[in-house]
Amino acid sequence: TSSSAWAILAGAGAVTLLGAADDVWDLDWFTKLVGQVLAAGLIAFGGIQLYAIPFADTLTIGSSYFSLGATVLTVVVAINAVNFVDGLDGLAAGLIAIGGTGFFVYTYLLTTQASSTDYS
Numbered sequence: 001t002s003s004s005a006w007a008i009l010a011g012a013g014a015v016t017l018l019g020a021a022d023d024v025w026d027l028d029w030f031t032k033l034v035g036q037v038l039a040a041g042l043i044a045f046g047g048i049q050l051y052a053i054p055f056a057d058t059l060t061i062g063s064s065y066f067s068l069g070a071t072v073l074t075v076v077v078a079i080n081a082v083n084f085v086d087g088l089d090g091l092a093a094g095l096i097a098i099g100g101t102g103f104f105v106y107t108y109l110l111t112t113q114a115s116s117t118d119y120s
Helices: 002-025 029-045 064-084 091-114
Strands: none
Touching: 002 029, 029 064, 064 091
8 A cells, every 4th residue: 555655665764864864973873773673663563564474384473563573673684784785885785786676576476476466
């Protein structure tokens, strides 16, 4: 839905503002972590959550609280993984381009297998 897209945009905007604030004021690690958790929380509360983990015939997450926590943890780990490889010019952008393309292909194939009428 459109609210999910706005949630992703709000979370991405919060991470962008956090990065800009870190460039200006050199924030400590705890402040950055709290900002990342809040940004991931915006995404999760906006309706984007992990409901299943595709591991060994798909592990379903039963609790809504665990789903929220798993989503926030996954987003924060992904943010920091990109941050760790951001030492060279273009390295993070290339990594995200490759990862984003792979994610798009994977989700497209899942959508076409689930229902042939859900995509255009």
